[in-house]
Amino acid sequence: xxxxxxxxxxxxxxxxxxxxxxxxxxxxxxxxxxxxxxxxxxxxxxxxxxxxxxxxxxxxxxxxxxxxxxxxxxxxxxxxxxxxxxxxxxxxxxxxxxxxxxxxxxxxxxxxxxxxxxxxxxxxxxxxxxxxxxxxxxxxxxxxxxxxxxxxxxx
Amino acid sequence: xxxxxxxxxxxxxxxxxxxxxxxxxxxxxxxxxxxxxxxxxxxxxxxxxxxxxxxxxxxxxxxxxxxxxxxxxxxxxxxxxxxxxxxxxxxxxxxxxxxxxxxxxxxxxxxxxxxxxxxxxxxxxxxxxxxxxxxxxxxxxxxxxxxxxxxxxxxxxxxxxxxxxxxxxxxxxxxxxxxxxxxxxxxxxxxxxxxxxxxxxxxxxxxxxxxxxxxxxxxxxxxxxxxxxxxxxxxxxxxxxxxxxxxxxxxxxxxxxxxxxxxxxxxxxxxxxxxxxxxxxxxxxxxxxxxxxxxxxxxxxxxxxxxxxxxxxxxxxxxxxxxxxxxxxxxxxxxxxxxxxxxxxxxxxxxxxxxxxxxxxxxxxxxxxxxxxxxxxxxxxxxxxxxx
Numbered sequence: 143x144x145x146x147x148x149x150x151x152x153x154x155x156x157x158x159x160x161x162x163x164x165x166x167x168x169x170x171x172x173x174x175x176x177x178x179x180x181x182x183x184x185x186x187x188x189x190x191x192x193x194x195x196x197x198x199x200x201x202x203x204x205x206x207x208x209x210x211x212x213x214x215x216x217x218x219x220x221x222x223x224x225x226x227x228x229x230x231x232x233x234x235x236x237x238x239x240x241x242x243x244x245x246x247x248x249x250x251x252x253x254x255x256x257x258x259x260x261x262x263x264x265x266x267x268x269x270x271x272x273x274x275x276x277x278x279x280x281x282x283x284x285x286x287x288x289x290x291x292x293x294x295x296x297x
Numbered sequence: 298x299x300x301x302x303x304x305x306x307x308x309x310x311x312x313x314x315x316x317x318x319x320x321x322x323x324x325x326x327x328x329x330x331x332x333x334x335x336x337x338x339x340x341x342x343x344x345x346x347x348x349x350x351x352x353x354x355x356x357x358x359x360x361x362x363x364x365x366x367x368x369x370x371x372x373x374x375x376x377x378x379x380x381x382x383x384x385x386x387x388x389x390x391x392x393x394x395x396x397x398x399x400x401x402x403x404x405x406x407x408x409x410x411x412x413x414x415x416x417x418x419x420x421x422x423x424x425x426x427x428x429x430x431x432x433x434x435x436x437x438x439x440x441x442x443x444x445x446x447x448x449x450x451x452x453x454x455x456x457x458x459x460x461x462x463x464x465x466x467x468x469x470x471x472x473x474x475x476x477x478x479x480x481x482x483x484x485x486x487x488x489x490x491x492x493x494x495x496x497x498x499x500x501x502x503x504x505x506x507x508x509x510x511x512x513x514x515x516x517x518x519x520x521x522x523x524x525x526x527x528x529x530x531x532x533x534x535x536x537x538x539x540x541x542x543x544x545x546x547x548x549x550x551x552x553x554x555x556x557x558x559x560x561x562x563x564x565x566x567x568x569x570x571x572x573x574x575x576x577x578x579x580x581x582x583x584x585x586x587x588x589x590x591x592x593x594x595x596x597x598x599x600x601x602x603x604x605x606x607x608x609x610x611x612x613x614x615x616x617x618x619x620x621x622x623x624x625x626x627x628x629x630x631x632x633x634x635x636x637x638x639x640x641x642x643x644x645x646x647x648x649x650x651x652x653x654x655x656x657x658x659x660x661x662x663x664x665x666x667x668x669x670x671x672x673x674x675x676x677x678x679x680x681x682x683x684x685x
């Protein structure tokens with residue numbers, strides 16, 4: 143494959159955007175639907191997509207888990223009138239950093255080679271996972287055109 | 298060919314829609330009308346000042362020095378909670394960007410099908426099932442999103458707020474998911490402070506009356522009369538409010554839901570968010586995670602406004618400084634409001650533009666790459682300082 147993240151950002155043109163919505167079936171905790179959007183059918187394998195969304199959901203569940211750790215954090219914070227967060231990172235913020243790193247890694251390894259780009263949900267109000275679909279340039283003179291992506295886009 | 302440069306970096310809070318006021322370069326976020334908030338501040342600080350001036354000297358000597366110490370601690374906690382409630386983002390949901398809005402519109406049209414001419418289109422509602430309860434999500438025409446469960450649009454601040462409780466003029470802000478626990482701790486600690494001051498006012502007056510009679514005692518400490526007045530009226534309202542919110546927390550309901558009677562029990566409708574256990578409900582709200590703000594207030598807006606093609610040392614960390622910048626829209630490095638469709642150079646949006654031929658000759662004129670890193674803004678402002 144010849145797509146990489148740099149190339150995608152600087153020279154590919156955007157075709158479409160897909161928005162993966164929130165799954166509210168378990169309440170207001172942050173969770174995204176794992177339903178595979180039809181627009182991505184020709185671009186990425188269903189299993190890879192589901193894996194990404196499930197991992198993200200696990201991260202958010204970890205951030206929002208209410209247990210011993212969150213009780214401790216709340217009690218310590220309250221006893222310092224929440225001033226402790228001026229020097230300490232909250233648990234949620236720590237997990238958000240992990241998520242940002244994970245998304246960057248997924249973009250580099252999985253999605254950019256397929257002409258896709260995932261936007262971190264925190265940049266969209268935690269409402270959607272925005273997936274940008276770029277034009278598939280598998281036919282423009284590359285010697286090792288990837289078979290799965292070039293076949294469907296005849297220009 | 299003249300060089301144009303931005304001279305001021307614009308932070309995202311300056312371009313946020315909604316009727317909020319921002320201070321300290323985006324760190325503080327409040328509603329527009331702050332008059333009642335100043336009154337709250339005045340009442341609390343004023344009453345405590347009177348307490349420290351009149352009661353504390355006498356009681357520290359005649360009863361115990363721990364009385365003023367505890368009063369100070371309580372006062373500081375009340376102020377911290379008040380300011381935290383008033384200054385933080387209550388959980389505002391950012392408005393949908395154009396692509397997301399049109400994606401949702403398409404989904405709505407697909408769901409509604411063809412509406413015959415002359416008929417009103419059906420209301421925009423999405424049904425979700427939460428814990429075996431059907432909850433209707435309403436579409437917000439202002440923010441162009443389907444509101445998440447428990448979110449509501451505040452007309453005073455013109456924002457959709459997550460887990461919207463109510464808009465409180467006394468704190469000058471909405472009360473929502475992110476600041477509800479601070480609001481509750483504020484009302485609770487203020488109740489305690491009011492009861493504390495009221496009690497020791499009475500103790501003080503009684504002790505003085507024993508020595509010199511009631512009327513003389515009042516003449517000696519006029520401040521106490523004022524304090525008692527304020528505390529008396531505050532007690533009824535604040536203690537009542539604390540009790541009300543304790544009730545709401547134990548049921549995991551919001552004021553908004555309570556007022557609308559969303560879970561009042563008719564039609565066998567029950568609160569799907571309640572854990573049916575008072576301790577679990579309380580721990581979720583008071584000991585739950587501290588949610589992050591999804592409004593990036595202090596992020597720097599990307600300003601693609603310089604059409605000049607001269608590239609001196611580009612400070613950006615990407616290694617493509619020799620690639621000539623084309624005018625074709627490029628994908629943003631940091632996904633933000635400027636999608637490729639919007640990222641056309643627009644000089645009109647930058648606030649101050651100084652054109653200077655001398656800068657070009659100094660070869661400090663450099664095109665700000667669309668993948669603007671903070672360093673470029675510093676370079677731009679340094680260059681401006683040099684030009685002046």
